[in-house]
Amino acid sequence: MREDIHTTGVPVLCASCEARHRGICGALNSEQLAALAKSTKRHKAEAGKELVGDSRSVERFSNVLSGVVKLTKTLSDGRQQIVGLQFAPDFLGRPFQSESTLTAEAATDVELCSFPRQTLERMMKEQPNLEHRLLEQKLRELDQARDWMVALGRKTAAEKIASFLLMIARNIDPAVSLEGRGAAFDLPLSRAEIADFLGLTVETVSRQITRLRGEKIIRVENNRHVIIDDMSRLAARAGD
Amino acid sequence: MREDIHTTGVPVLCASCEARHRGICGALNSEQLAALAKSTKRHKAEAGKELVGDSRSVERFSNVLSGVVKLTKTLSDGRQQIVGLQFAPDFLGRPFQSESTLTAEAATDVELCSFPRQTLERMMKEQPNLEHRLLEQKLRELDQARDWMVALGRKTAAEKIASFLLMIARNIDPAVSLEGRGAAFDLPLSRAEIADFLGLTVETVSRQITRLRGEKIIRVENNRHVIIDDMSRLAARAGD
DNA sequence: CGTCACGTTGAACGGGATCAATCCCGGTGG
């Protein structure tokens, strides 16, 4: 399978990179990959590191290679809202706009592959396929954003938590969506971050998780590791 | 100004169409416009008409020429959330996906210019510029969606209403955003729809509007017509 | 050991929801 992607001439950097088949780099042939790789830099950032600052100019875009990046918006008085989560091999950046309107921060330790904004925008003109991939990625982000708007506006705290756990489970282990079987994973977010994502307070998040634990729907180990014991009952609580 | 758009050979249908300079059709030359115009249909729909049904297949995309379209999502028990509003000359449709995951409905009387999904998707391959326009439109929608996530998750009822009024004012009369001067406009949504947009109840929406009226920040005539008397005080209440 | 960050638990409060009555206004028919 995937014989359409020939690895001859592909930069070593890209050879085993997930962004090359599921991410935007899949739009490029080996020549173009090589050209892009010239100005490309792979690097790690540890949890908590700010990657893109609000209203600061953005000179580089990246692919997320591993870990989770959170996108947040902050009101003047400090209230915060997470408006998106990005998993590998998502593209991180807002093309055609030099100022960022949000903050991107490493939620877990992450690996990134970054390249200059200008390089990407130039390549998009030469290779429409690249712009196509980008469009598809942004359409997915839009779909997700709208799903969360429903959660934020209309779901109860209990439903928000259930939806959140399901969403994480599906992103960590795509098999979950197909089979109704259980799942286990590490939460990429702290309680405070979950609260910022769901428009709740830490206390409410904690109480709702305790509740699900009490009803034997999930188990929690070390605060971060979650095991879903009763997937269908959890899904029933998601509300939609 | 705008001598870059020559009108010779442009289909009559498109000659005075706003979508041709601010909308996606601006990406097309007169030949391509003519080709598209062949399978294009202009029509009106009155307020309340369902344009695109949830989980129904979508065979046509459109440009909004006038009026306002609301995009809604509904939970199984009937709770509803408006996840987007579209004004002229916005593009209406979700490319690369035949099933819609939301409902599009005329909020006011609207005029649309629609064309078959397949035609557009074919043209995008020939004319990358078209895909570029679409990307920009969808990026704008994404930015808006994220702004509203902050409102839904973190703003109080009073702040939500203030932000909503400002947002509508800016969309109806773009001059508002530049100058701080007052504005007057007709609300494109009923109280119930505003509630669905802001994640509130009708009663709360009504009370907050009454409050703003009491504080002489706005005036309201015939329930639908709003005059902003004190723009800066209104902006101060938006919260961000 | 103390400290500090993070999470949990408890008690009281309050903003917005809920339930219910009333108003307002355009339309329709006598």
Place this chain on the structure above:
DNA sequence: CCACCGGGATTGATCCCGTTCAACGTGACG
């Protein structure tokens, strides 16, 4: 002309979910 109707909007009274404030638990690290 007025009487009646129906849908949307407003207003009031009460309730409840999630917040707020506060105390306490737990583990990592000096």
